[in-house]
Structure formats: C-alpha cells, structure tokens
Amino acid sequence: MFKKLFPIICIQILFISIGSIVAYYSVSSVTFADFSSSISVLQNISAAVFTLTGIWIAYLYPEAISAFTNPEKLTILKGSENAKRIERLVLIIFTSAFVLIGILILTLSFPILLKLPSLINKTDLLNQIYIAATIYLSLNQLRAISGIMTNNLDFVYRLTFLKTNQDVFDDLNK
Numbered sequence: 001m002f003k004k005l006f007p008i009i010c011i012q013i014l015f016i017s018i019g020s021i022v023a024y025y026s027v028s029s030v031t032f033a034d035f036s037s038s039i040s041v042l043q044n045i046s047a048a049v050f051t052l053t054g055i056w057i058a059y060l061y062p063e064a065i066s067a068f069t070n071p072e073k074l075t076i077l078k079g080s081e082n083a084k085r086i087e088r089l090v091l092i093i094f095t096s097a098f099v100l101i102g103i104l105i106l107t108l109s110f111p112i113l114l115k116l117p118s119l120i121n122k123t124d125l126l127n128q129i130y131i132a133a134t135i136y137l138s139l140n141q142l143r144a145i146s147g148i149m150t151n152n153l154d155f156v157y158r159l160t161f162l163k164t165n166q167d168v169f170d171d172l173n174k
Contacts, residue, residue: 011143019135027128032110035134042138043103049144050096053089056151060086085151092151095144102137106130 110130113119119126 012140015136015139016132018139019132022135023128023131026131027124030131031127032114032130035130038134038138039103039107042134042141043100045145046096046099046103046141049141049148050093050100052148053092053096053144056148057086057089057093060089085154088147088151092144092147095140095147099137099141099144102133106133106137 110126113126114123
C-alpha cells in the first residue's frame, strides 16, 4: 500500500513546494483579484474533466464487469485492463472534485479572512497562501488532464492494436 502511495505523496509535496515558492516570490506583485479569472477557468476545466471522466467510466464499467462475470464472452485480461483504467479514471474524478472543493473553500474564505480585524495586517501572508493554493490546485488539475489524455491515447493504441490483429487474422484466413 505504501509503495503505491509514495509516488502520489511525493508529487503532492512537489506541487505544494512549487506553489509555495512561486507565491513567496510573487506575493508583492500579485493579489487576490489577479487570480479571479484563473479561478474561474480552473473551475470550468475541473467541471469538464469531471464530466469527461464520468463518461469514460460509464462506457468502461459495464464492459469491465461483464469481463469478470462472463469469461466466455470476454477475456479476464481485458476486464482487468479496464478495471485498472477505471481505477485511474476514478482517481481523476477525485482530483477534479478536490480541485472544485478547494476552489469553493478559497473563494468563500479568502474575502472573509481579509476582513477579519485580527488578519487585516496580514494581507501579504493571506495573498501568499491564496497564490500557493491556487497554483497547487492548478497543478493537480493539470495532472488530471494529463491522466485523461493518457487514457485516451491508451484507448486509441489498444483499438489500433486490436484492429491490426483483426486485419492480420482476416488476411491469414483468406
């Protein structure tokens, strides 16, 4: 279990580090208002990735289940490949959901925190946290988009491979 989580944890630490470094060096020139359009775009991308991934799961899930329940019809290998693909897609959905939740928390809490009397003098610190969090969420969403692209390329490759095998089989049976 830890071997599987270790790369994920390392990537998250890297994303937090990148966000923190960029925020530290840009906090004097960037404000909360500068990120409002970026947050809106990030929200739209997250929703689109969420939807696309849901469509992929809806397509793959019945096929993967039938591979395990009806071995005469489909091979177990194909079902387990689809099960792995579904697992990756579910993680992408979780990532996009996490990004959407993060956006909601940021957009709700940041204006309130800026108005609190105890934090008014800490605007630079709040901006730095906001910038770091926005970059962190953006990097996670980019990773989710990359996952969708990888799954699509894998699907096209598998389709091409199966088509080539079928063409060779048809040529041999002529």
